[in-house]
Amino acid sequence: MTGASASQNYLAKAAAPEKVGVEGLEDKWSIAWENDGVYRFNREASREQVYSIDTPPPTVSGSLHVGHVFSYTHTDVVARFKRMSGFEVYYPMGWDDNGLPTERRVQNFFGVRCDPSLPYDPSFTPPFEGGDNKSSKAADQIPISRRNFIELCERLTTEDEKQFEALWRKLGLSVDWAQTYQTISPDAQAVSQKAFLNNLSRGEAYQSLAPTLWDVTFRTAVAQAELEDREQPGAYHRVGFDGPDGKVFIETTRPELLPACVALVAHPDDERYQGLFGKTVRTPLFEVEVPVVAHRLAQIDKGSGIAMICTFGDVTDVIWWRELDLPNRAIIGFDGRILADAPEGIESARGLEIFAEIAGKTVFSAKQRIVELLQETGDMVGDAKPISHPVKFFEKGDKPLEIVSTRQWYIRNGGRDAALRDELIAAGKKLNFHPDFMRVRYENWVNGLTGDWLISRQRFFGVPIPVWYALDANGEPDFEKVLTPDAASLPVDPSTDVPAGYTESQRGQANGFIGEVDIMDTWATSSLTPQLAGGWISDPEKYAKVFPFDLRPQGQDIIRTWLFSTLLRSHQESGQLPWSNAAISGWILDPDRKKMSKSKGNVVVPAEPIDNHGADGVRYWAAAARLGTDAAFDEAQMKVGRKLAVKILNAARFALGFEVPAADATVTEALDQAMLLDLAAVIDEATEAFASYDHTKALEVAEKFFWGFTDDYLELVKDRAYGQGGVTEQEQASAVLALRIALHNLLRLFAPFLPYATEEVWSWWQTGSIHRSAWPKSADFANSLDVANRGLLQSAAAAVFKIRKAKSDAQVSMRADVQSATLKAPAELIGQLRQVAPDLRAVGHIFELNLVEASELELTDLVLVAE
């Protein structure tokens, strides 16, 4: 412990500069902290002494955002409090450089795209560097090999990570920079692969050939957690099917899926269609007989109440298809275009002819053509009715998702397993959410899961799924025969590494093997940040000391992804919660209270506010927002924070400027004791607030006390501390010592929020870093104080206020000399004021102050000294 001796240092000699300011403190101290290893994690600490933080690894895909500064400051404030409270804080930093955002940025930045079929070119240099998001169209991008592409990814992310680190250092995050990780590093790949293989061996990972939500731009499957709805224009087309008793009309927004129609569906209770259930109708144009079926999900009041089921227009189609055991007549390919071959079922020459015409077209063009044809034949009634409706998108994509049948890897997540779901809900109840109501979002998500977690992605820059498949005598893969690597050989790349018992020459050969080409979803790696950050594979000894982590800070938007998936993986791997606390930060809104986002173009780059208002100023703004609450980007608040930092420097310079009292000096005077009693209460309150993750409250009480300290107490004791007005040595020493005790404690109270200004002052008179000093304890100084003095400062301040008001009303300087004045006060107050009368006369420059009992506090009979 570092702090036991802190209370001995009140009387240290101080060397404050003549002129103080906050300029340059960031550079000066961030370098000093690094050189002195102030935030270095001491791995010799016991598990009980460690406070570990599962820091969010920022996505290293380019631009920084003030939102980053906001939430990371919250975490840092907690880290600093815990460190000062005697914990050995494990505060690492990760970089999320794995996945689509990086791929996309590399494509644009270097003007390239990945073509895994190409060979590696060791001498490749990109056509240019520094392209922005708009400059490169797919057609202009140079195709390069996967290995070349990944090299460029790594090159770019290394640059981006340097920028992030520089920003974090300037902001004053107390991260241990010796503890960093990357989600694409070999260690991260090994962690991901090991966890996956463990899932596989426990039966938690499996593969399945099934309809999958598919992004046609990125040509990859996506998971439920990556979906978002977007309101899109569409149109209802009223289309007639030939039924046994005449036309049956349905309404559809996707007439191009007519050849994929496998049935019509209506609600079992819908009286209009009772006679049709069990019969068949004929699709227009394609002339396929399809059954009319009943299902509870059909909505009586929607459209005509009867809908066509296609393979697959939306996820409801998938449910119908599965539950009603319908045939698969999928017509959309991986590229979002209509497949070349007509599905089974279309047999008529006319139907085949029409299909041939739309084959290869985009969904959009196919729709146009089908509508034309339907109108020509009269199978479509009237014009299309424009509507606006929600459509599912991949959150990073810009074309609607299609549903394509593919073989994919899944991890069980409770979506199809009530027992697991209940376990996960129970685990969530044991996790301390800050604020508590955020737990509901977690529970909503878990209860709303509709399927297992699809983790395979048909992309390039990511962690390969570490399996191979045996090929049969015909050279066809046997997906039942999954070949896995030894744990010791991780990480592996199945496209270049060879499974045990095979040789490279057998790749792709009959009775040989092929490697899995898919990579894992980024969340499959991000869900392992405790294992990555803690050194699960690379440093088991450290891992045992930091896992389970104490804190997971994160944004509310990724409760369904990051928080949930991390909890799931930890539950599967260790049966434990990955952390005991989850601190959820709110959004940053622009001054118009709109969420900041790149698409709105209202993002503020964080380096600017730091340059303009100082790191302490920006941190003050961020720290003033409570967890879970949105905050406006507010430069005025940053100015206030900067002002506070400047005030601390000046007040400290003043308080430390008086002659140092003798070693045996004590705080004897009632007013000085009263001030320290107030401070003791503030320390207790701030400590309690911090303990319950309410850092805003801690800041608020400290700040409130501080302004009263400077405005009132400092003014009251100024003359006495100078030894003016015939005060005794004891009276003088009491004031000076009280000032120093207050400053010593106040600096430490503010240290988590304003690390630069407080460290600067600390360095004038103390040794070591304030950020390794002990968090203040009221018992260090308050036990010897007479509690009868409590409240005296407040009473004195009330009298000072009256004196100032009288001068303000008289429009004279606060320093104007007063010949005489009468202070009237109620009986219970007058005794207190008598105790502090000399200090009151000093602050008011009043030669003769008469104290008179009255019903209300009042200053009268002000007689100024004539000029």
Place this chain on the structure above:
RNA sequence: GGGCGUAUGGCGUAGUGGUAGCGCGCUUCCUUCACACGGAAGAGGUCACUGGUUCGAUCCCAGUUACGCCCACCA
């Protein structure tokens, strides 16, 4: 359609079952002995709306509205 959160002077925010606090901004005044990156004083609010519980509601309850977010089976 379901859920969660928020609503307090021009703006940003505390707070409590008993006459509403703070900061910014604003008005007026005060300069140089810690601080003009300053100091002092002042004006400014029927605590979103409607009911209910209560002696008494900004606070508790119900409903409404607005905003934000999450979720939803979206023909």
